[in-house]
Amino acid sequence: MPIRSVIFDLDGTLLDTLQDVADSVNTALAHAGLPTHDPEAYKYFVGDGRRMMAIRALPADKRDETTVTGLLSEINEEYVQRWMTNTRPYPGIPALLDSLTIRGVRMAILTNKAQNYTEAMVGGLLGKWHFQYVIGESPAFPRKPDPTAAMHIVEQMRVLPEECFLVGDSSIDMETAVAANLYPVGVLWGFRTRDELISSGAKALAHRPADIADLLDNNYP
Numbered sequence: 001m002p003i004r005s006v007i008f009d010l011d012g013t014l015l016d017t018l019q020d021v022a023d024s025v026n027t028a029l030a031h032a033g034l035p036t037h038d039p040e041a042y043k044y045f046v047g048d049g050r051r052m053m054a055i056r057a058l059p060a061d062k063r064d065e066t067t068v069t070g071l072l073s074e075i076n077e078e079y080v081q082r083w084m085t086n087t088r089p090y091p092g093i094p095a096l097l098d099s100l101t102i103r104g105v106r107m108a109i110l111t112n113k114a115q116n117y118t119e120a121m122v123g124g125l126l127g128k129w130h131f132q133y134v135i136g137e138s139p140a141f142p143r144k145p146d147p148t149a150a151m152h153i154v155e156q157m158r159v160l161p162e163e164c165f166l167v168g169d170s171s172i173d174m175e176t177a178v179a180a181n182l183y184p185v186g187v188l189w190g191f192r193t194r195d196e197l198i199s200s201g202a203k204a205l206a207h208r209p210a211d212i213a214d215l216l217d218n219n220y221p
Contacts, residue, residue, distance in 0.1 A: 003215075004159045007150060007166045009111055014126065020085050024083075031074055034058065034059065050114055058071065079117070118137075135149050147176055150179075150182060161181040162182075162183065174200035177201065185203070185204045185212060
């Protein structure tokens with residue numbers, strides 16, 4: 001059955017956001033007199049929403065509610081000023097989105113990044129392309145890997161689950177795809193490893209964005 005739609009994750013899939021996230025959180029930690037982290041560590045801090053990122057960044061003995069809430073507020077103040085400093089689409093993403101648009105493939109974004117930042121990033125960095133739905137963290141839907149939002153997107157786009165790729169860089173994305181009966185495609189240029197993607201249900205792996213278009217051409221495995 002041909003693929004008619006693609007749901008993309010955002011951070012680590014369409015956009016390389018790591019440096020701006022790391023700089024924002026590290027600045028907030030430093031202001032609080034707390035240890036900072038190498039940017040690579042943030043590949044494993046992100047993915048489960050803002051609160052969990054803050055908890056993971058804090059020392060184990062500093063994860064009380066007051067400290068977490070204060071750090072989240074400070075992170076937001078920093079991130080709102082710097083989210084576009086280094087964040088860019090990964091190489092090959094613009095060409096992929098052009099290719100999918102030409103093919104008439106319907107596109108959407110589903111991320112655990114806060115809705116306000118999601119909309120700002122998509123508008124500012126991916127505004128050339130049309131995404132039918134852009135869903136981030138908000139009270140409207142539970143976060144991935146809960147499949148509710150993914151199933152909502154598929155239903156609203158009026159395609160069958162088996163006609164939709166879910167493309168992402170983490171176990172959270174692959175688990176979401178499996179739970180929603182979508183086709184899980186893991187990307188290897190993002191934040192997590194090949195082993196994580198395969199063990200969490202990836203049916204195909206993309207080494208570069210063009211591989212996703214190739215999967216469409218070859219009727220995917």
